[in-house]
Amino acid sequence: GCLEAVPGLARTQDILLESGQLLYELDRHEEAIPRLQQVVRMAPDTPAAADAASVLLRSLQARRDWAGLAETAEMLLAIEGFDSPELRGDVAAARERASFHLIEAQHVRIEDWQGAAEAFQAFSEQFPDSDLADRALYNAIVFYYKAGRTGTASHLAKVLRRKFPHSPYINRLQL
8 A cells, every 4th residue: 555655654654643542542632633634544544544533533422523523424434445344334323423413413402493303304314224213203203393393293203103113212202
């Protein structure tokens, strides 16, 4: 790969990774994140890049930076050569969690019930295999009710029962 072509690149990547990991462990995420991103961009097909990506995702999650986590996950999934199947699964799961939490941050906190309902419904459709899909659909139902859209909420309750017959959220429905 490109590490052999540029002398010192592997060492630079290792130093940035070590400093990023140390900063992460010290809860200095603001400083760790750019270093870890640089490690991945330098040579995405290396074990150091995979390690950096893993720490990077944890750091963004620790900061509860859902927008940054979603953006970083998208960036990682788009990088050619960054294709460890296990890590891609972790990145995709992080993107899902970030997308879910972004809905809470963007709509629920400001009591935008209609926006929250639509966003949770879209999440359940965009990520139907996510372990959060049934929770998102349940949240959509709750927020459609809060927004006065009882017909839509009732319809989605039927969808929840059909798509997720074993969901713990079915028992919470009061229909």
